[in-house]
Amino acid sequence: MFDLNQVDDVEAAVAGVRAEVAALHAELVRYGLVMWTGGNVSGRVPGEDLFVIKPSGVSYDDLTPENMIVCDLYGNTVPGTSGSDRSPSSDTAAHAYVYRNMPEVNGVVHTHSTYAVAWAARGEEIPCVITAMADEFGGPVPVGPFAIIGDDSIGRGIVETLAGHRSRAVLMRNHGPFTIGASAKDAVKAAVMVEDVARTVHLAREAGLLVPIPQEAIDRLYYRYQNVYGQSEDDRR
Amino acid sequence: MFDLNQVDDVEAAVAGVRAEVAALHAELVRYGLVMWTGGNVSGRVPGEDLFVIKPSGVSYDDLTPENMIVCDLYGNTVPGTSGSDRSPSSDTAAHAYVYRNMPEVNGVVHTHSTYAVAWAARGEEIPCVITAMADEFGGPVPVGPFAIIGDDSIGRGIVETLAGHRSRAVLMRNHGPFTIGASAKDAVKAAVMVEDVARTVHLAREAGLLVPIPQEAIDRLYYRYQNVYGQSEDDRR
Amino acid sequence: MFDLNQVDDVEAAVAGVRAEVAALHAELVRYGLVMWTGGNVSGRVPGEDLFVIKPSGVSYDDLTPENMIVCDLYGNTVPGTSGSDRSPSSDTAAHAYVYRNMPEVNGVVHTHSTYAVAWAARGEEIPCVITAMADEFGGPVPVGPFAIIGDDSIGRGIVETLAGHRSRAVLMRNHGPFTIGASAKDAVKAAVMVEDVARTVHLAREAGLLVPIPQEAIDRLYYRYQNVYGQSEDDRR
Amino acid sequence: MFDLNQVDDVEAAVAGVRAEVAALHAELVRYGLVMWTGGNVSGRVPGEDLFVIKPSGVSYDDLTPENMIVCDLYGNTVPGTSGSDRSPSSDTAAHAYVYRNMPEVNGVVHTHSTYAVAWAARGEEIPCVITAMADEFGGPVPVGPFAIIGDDSIGRGIVETLAGHRSRAVLMRNHGPFTIGASAKDAVKAAVMVEDVARTVHLAREAGLLVPIPQEAIDRLYYRYQNVYGQSEDDRR
Numbered sequence: 001m002f003d004l005n006q007v008d009d010v011e012a013a014v015a016g017v018r019a020e021v022a023a024l025h026a027e028l029v030r031y032g033l034v035m036w037t038g039g040n041v042s043g044r045v046p047g048e049d050l051f052v053i054k055p056s057g058v059s060y061d062d063l064t065p066e067n068m069i070v071c072d073l074y075g076n077t078v079p080g081t082s083g084s085d086r087s088p089s090s091d092t093a094a095h096a097y098v099y100r101n102m103p104e105v106n107g108v109v110h111t112h113s114t115y116a117v118a119w120a121a122r123g124e125e126i127p128c129v130i131t132a133m134a135d136e137f138g139g140p141v142p143v144g145p146f147a148i149i150g151d152d153s154i155g156r157g158i159v160e161t162l163a164g165h166r167s168r169a170v171l172m173r174n175h176g177p178f179t180i181g182a183s184a185k186d187a188v189k190a191a192v193m194v195e196d197v198a199r200t201v202h203l204a205r206e207a208g209l210l211v212p213i214p215q216e217a218i219d220r221l222y223y224r225y226q227n228v229y230g231q232s233e234d235d236r237r
Numbered sequence: 238m239f240d241l242n243q244v245d246d247v248e249a250a251v252a253g254v255r256a257e258v259a260a261l262h263a264e265l266v267r268y269g270l271v272m273w274t275g276g277n278v279s280g281r282v283p284g285e286d287l288f289v290i291k292p293s294g295v296s297y298d299d300l301t302p303e304n305m306i307v308c309d310l311y312g313n314t315v316p317g318t319s320g321s322d323r324s325p326s327s328d329t330a331a332h333a334y335v336y337r338n339m340p341e342v343n344g345v346v347h348t349h350s351t352y353a354v355a356w357a358a359r360g361e362e363i364p365c366v367i368t369a370m371a372d373e374f375g376g377p378v379p380v381g382p383f384a385i386i387g388d389d390s391i392g393r394g395i396v397e398t399l400a401g402h403r404s405r406a407v408l409m410r411n412h413g414p415f416t417i418g419a420s421a422k423d424a425v426k427a428a429v430m431v432e433d434v435a436r437t438v439h440l441a442r443e444a445g446l447l448v449p450i451p452q453e454a455i456d457r458l459y460y461r462y463q464n465v466y467g468q469s470e471d472d473r474r
Numbered sequence: 475m476f477d478l479n480q481v482d483d484v485e486a487a488v489a490g491v492r493a494e495v496a497a498l499h500a501e502l503v504r505y506g507l508v509m510w511t512g513g514n515v516s517g518r519v520p521g522e523d524l525f526v527i528k529p530s531g532v533s534y535d536d537l538t539p540e541n542m543i544v545c546d547l548y549g550n551t552v553p554g555t556s557g558s559d560r561s562p563s564s565d566t567a568a569h570a571y572v573y574r575n576m577p578e579v580n581g582v583v584h585t586h587s588t589y590a591v592a593w594a595a596r597g598e599e600i601p602c603v604i605t606a607m608a609d610e611f612g613g614p615v616p617v618g619p620f621a622i623i624g625d626d627s628i629g630r631g632i633v634e635t636l637a638g639h640r641s642r643a644v645l646m647r648n649h650g651p652f653t654i655g656a657s658a659k660d661a662v663k664a665a666v667m668v669e670d671v672a673r674t675v676h677l678a679r680e681a682g683l684l685v686p687i688p689q690e691a692i693d694r695l696y697y698r699y700q701n702v703y704g705q706s707e708d709d710r711r
Numbered sequence: 712m713f714d715l716n717q718v719d720d721v722e723a724a725v726a727g728v729r730a731e732v733a734a735l736h737a738e739l740v741r742y743g744l745v746m747w748t749g750g751n752v753s754g755r756v757p758g759e760d761l762f763v764i765k766p767s768g769v770s771y772d773d774l775t776p777e778n779m780i781v782c783d784l785y786g787n788t789v790p791g792t793s794g795s796d797r798s799p800s801s802d803t804a805a806h807a808y809v810y811r812n813m814p815e816v817n818g819v820v821h822t823h824s825t826y827a828v829a830w831a832a833r834g835e836e837i838p839c840v841i842t843a844m845a846d847e848f849g850g851p852v853p854v855g856p857f858a859i860i861g862d863d864s865i866g867r868g869i870v871e872t873l874a875g876h877r878s879r880a881v882l883m884r885n886h887g888p889f890t891i892g893a894s895a896k897d898a899v900k901a902a903v904m905v906e907d908v909a910r911t912v913h914l915a916r917e918a919g920l921l922v923p924i925p926q927e928a929i930d931r932l933y934y935r936y937q938n939v940y941g942q943s944e945d946d947r948r
Contacts, residue, residue, distance in 0.1 A: 031272065035505065035666055035667065035670045036663055036666050036667065037704075038606065055705065056703060056704050056705060057703055057704025057705055058705065086705050087704070087705055090702065090703050112604075112606050112670075112674075114670070114673055114674050114677065115677060117604055117606075117674050117678070118674055118675075118677040118678035118681065119678075119681075120604070121603045121604050121674070121675065121678035121684050121685065122678055122681065122682045122683060122684060122685060123685045124681075124682060129358045129411060130349075130354055130357070130358050130411055130412065130413075131385065131386075131411055131412045131413075132275065132349050132354075132412075132413070146685075146687075146691075148605065148691050148694060148695055149605075149695070149698060150694070150698065173685060174603060174604055174605055174685060174687050175604065175605045175606075176604070176605075176606070189273055192272055192273050193272065193273065196272045196349075196351070199351055200349075200351050200354045200355055200358070201355075201358065202677065202681060203351065203352060203355040203439065204354070204355035204356075204358035204359055205681065206443065206680065206681060207355065207356075207359065207361075207439055207442065207443060208359045208361060209359060210358050210359060211358065211359060211360045211383075211410065211411060213383075213411050217383075217385050220385060220387070221385055221386070224386060224387065228327065229293060229294055229327050230274075230293050230294025230324070231292065231293060231294055231295065231323050231324055268746065366832045366885060367823075367828055367831070367832050367885055367886065367887070368859065368860075368885055368886045368887075369749065369823050369828075369886075369887070426747055429746055429747050430746065430747065433746045433823075433825070436825055437823075437825050437828050437829055437832070438829075438832065440825065440826060440829040440913065441828070441829035441830075441832035441833055443917065444829065444830075444833065444835075444913060444916065444917060445833045445835065446833060447832050447833060448832065448833060448834045448857075448884060448885060450857075450885050454857075454859050457859060457861070458859055458860070461860060461861065465801065466767060466768055466801050467748075467767050467768025467798070468766065468767060468768055468769065468797050468798055509742065509903055509904065509907045510900055510903050510904065511941075512843065529942065530940060530941050530942060531940055531941025531942055532942065560942050561941070561942055564939065564940050586841075586843050586907075586911075588907070588910055588911050588914065589914060591841055591843075591911045591915070592911055592912075592914040592915035592918065593915075593918075594841070595840045595841050595911070595912065595915035595921050595922065596915055596918065596919045596920060596921060596922060597922045598918075598919065620922075620924075620928075622842065622928050622931060622932055623842075623932070623935060624931070624935065647922060648840060648841055648842055648922060648924050649841070649842045649843075650841070650842075650843070676914065676918060679918065680917065680918060
């Protein structure tokens with residue numbers, strides 16, 4: 001299909017995404033979102049029908065740019081590229097489905113972070129009762145269908161739930177959160193924030209009645225955060 | 238308005254506050270009060286109508302004295318000062334309102350720390366049932382009004398709630414804690430302690446009935462802690 | 475019985491297990507599963523009727539390959555080996571019983587990790603309501619009998635509960651989790667994961683009704699994870 | 712009264728306790744038992760009517776053997792000793808009362824650790840439902856009276872509650888845990904373990920009915936742990 005060794009630009013682009021994706025996995029550890037080898041981050045290679053993802057079952061201490069794995073948009077490893085002799089994350093098919101069907105998405109993250117999984121085990125969406133959640137997700141964090149690994153059903157569940165939704169996070173039922181983003185970093189931020197709001201709203205609700213935020217205020221907060229916060233388009237997410 | 242390059246004393250004062258405010262942000266990380274780029278600390282420049290605050294949407298790993306931003310008491314950045322080409326924290330207007338209206342306040346902190354936000358999402362004040370809370374806050378931690386970013390309403394809510402109150406912390410409804418202090422460090426201490434008491438009282442109450450502390454004991458504890466604890470006036474807070 | 479000084483191969487095998495077992499204790503600390511000197515990991519010496527275990531009551535900071543203790547399958551220290559002048563873990567008899575009765579087990583771990591002990595204090599098994607749990611344990615995590623230290627009763631309780639069970643973890647009633655594995659590392663992974671699922675299912679259930687996972691899906695998930703996940707047989711666990 | 716400069720043995724003994732007490736404070740931080748400058752450890756100087764304690768309101772980062780403070784058994788600083796120009800911990804009177812009235816106690820620790828304070832805010836003792844608690848405390852952890860700082864009432868409450876009790880920890884009502892030990896390290900261990908059991912039993916009970924442990928089993932566990940665990944008398948605690 002393509003020979004990366006002859007395409008310098010693609011090589012450089014892949015190398016950049018390898019470095020970014022490898023480094024972003026450390027954020028999952030820093031924020032306590034993953035245990036042992038669970039969880040995975042991927043990033044789309046700009047301008048190519050490729051993405052970079054973590055190998056399956058490898059310790060977070062051992063992740064390097066070189067052992068990240070390059071896949072096409074059907075989740076096949078690209079022969080001849082570094083790491084292609086190993087198996088990519090067992091969630092690769094779900095990531096690939098998202099990249100294939102959501103061209104605006106350039107990063108995907110999956111974790112089993114504690115509180116987000118707890119909401120998922122009840123199949124319950126997280127209501128939007130704090131302003132940080134309105135900023136980040138623009139409303140509730142929705143629940144996706146129960147789907148098990150092995151075919152396209154997880155990817156399809158993610159896309160059908162998030163298409164047209166403000167939220168960049170979905171809680172797949174009995175499973176856990178998947179997040180998407182304009183970049184891999186943005187998807188990691190969404191993974192950090194969905195656990196944060198899952199925890200805060202869990203604790204708030206177990207102690208009494210939540211005060212709702214008026215929809216109009218949610219809309220204003222979301223609009224402002226997406227357009228004004230940070231230093232530039234890039235920081236905004 | 239003023240040319241910092243010609244005023245050596247102001248320059249030195251600003252440099253000191255830049256260093257202090259940059260360093261204090263690390264305490265928010267150490268105590269787990271912030272996620273990603275959320276949260277902010279500011280400090281008033283002694284003797285000047287200026288304060289120093291964090292830039293918007295910048296990673297905690299990247300904060301330095303030089304990229305802190307100098308603002309006047311209306312939240313405008315001061316042209317020609319280091320960092321003035323970037324946007325200050327999106328909560329700058331609230332900090333500015335506090336400095337303008339509470340001359341005794343020299344530091345302001347805002348976080349979305351988990352348990353404090355949980356009380357805020359219910360619009361419920363934290364009752365004073367532990368001696369550490371009587372020491373530090375002299376009574377319950379109050380709730381401020383629901384107010385959204387974009388004008389003076391957050392700053393006004395903080396000032397109206399805390400003016401004349403012993404507590405240096407307010408839980409802005411559906412939003413989170415703002416704390417004030419005689420110094421930036423004092424405001425950071427209040428941010429650490431408000432999360433600590435929010436967590437402890439949350440856990441205490443979910444397991445049964447709380448034993449109240451008599452008002453007279455609260456008064457004595459507060460008086461003693463504010464006047465006897467620590468090595469000097471400065472350590473006391 | 476045996477003179478290790480004359481058996482180079484055994485010496486090398488023991489040295490390997492010493493290094494592995496000493497290093498794996500750091501994972502218990504990293505994942506917050508142990509306090510002070512509590513908790514212990516052991517590993518079977520391949521091809522020998524020996525295992526290596528932590529000394530009793532020694533700080534995690536002070537564990538080295540040399541102070542690990544070599545025991546026979548009745549829990550007696552092996553005279554003349556490094557560390558044999560000290561007492562092995564007070565749980566050595568339970569480890570020995572498992573190695574004696576479960577030849578397929580090459581690693582055993584015991585902790586008092588918080589949430590797993592909480593389920594044990596109620597004598598309640600952890601229901602399988604999240605896919606990560608189906609992957610890892612293939613169903614619920616069972617409860618073993620109340621048994622106290624001093625004879626074979628803890629070991630017997632572990633073996634009787636886990637023999638023929640998919641789960642590699644058992645919650646000994648009022649006591650805490652014991653985990654077994656195809657290797658010491660595998661048993662440590664099970665100790666990490668049992669605390670993770672104990673915490674997640676605890677939190678999920680305290681907030682509402684759990685959605686069950688159909689048995690057929692549990693079976694498929696377990697089969698796939700045990701046979702497809704990771705890079706090789708070794709990574710799979 | 713005594714001139715430390717002329718008594719080499721006392722000087723050496725004091726220096727040893729200074730180093731031990733300064734270092735043990737780091738364990739309070741490591742196990743998350745303290746916030747900001749809260750919490751304190753003290754150790755008796757062997758053979759002398761003296762103990763060493765932390766200065767008041769000083770950051771944990773800044774504690775050194777030299778700035779620990781030497782006090783007599785009435786809590787007075789000893790003139791001419793290093794650190795005697797500063798104020799000792801505001802809990803010094805309580806420590807002094809314990810040393811004066813419990814000659815077998817050589818270490819005292821006080822923290823506001825989260826879960827222990829939560830039980831204290833309800834004035835509720837922690838029931839003994841896990842074997843680790845039977846090992847360490849030999850039964851329930853008792854509650855002491857409400858008493859506020861400023862006279863002997865906290866010290867008296869500790870001594871009256873713990874005299875003749877197996878537990879080395881007491882939960883002072885609305886305040887928090889104080890622990891005692893045969894050494895300062897032993898008292899720190901008790902502070903770590905009381906928070907651990909406070910957390911575990913809190914979580915266990917919020918999810919359902921606890922299974923009691925028969926008194927006879929508690930007695931056997933306590934006896935064994937106090938006499939057999941560890942490498943020597945010293946490790947046992």
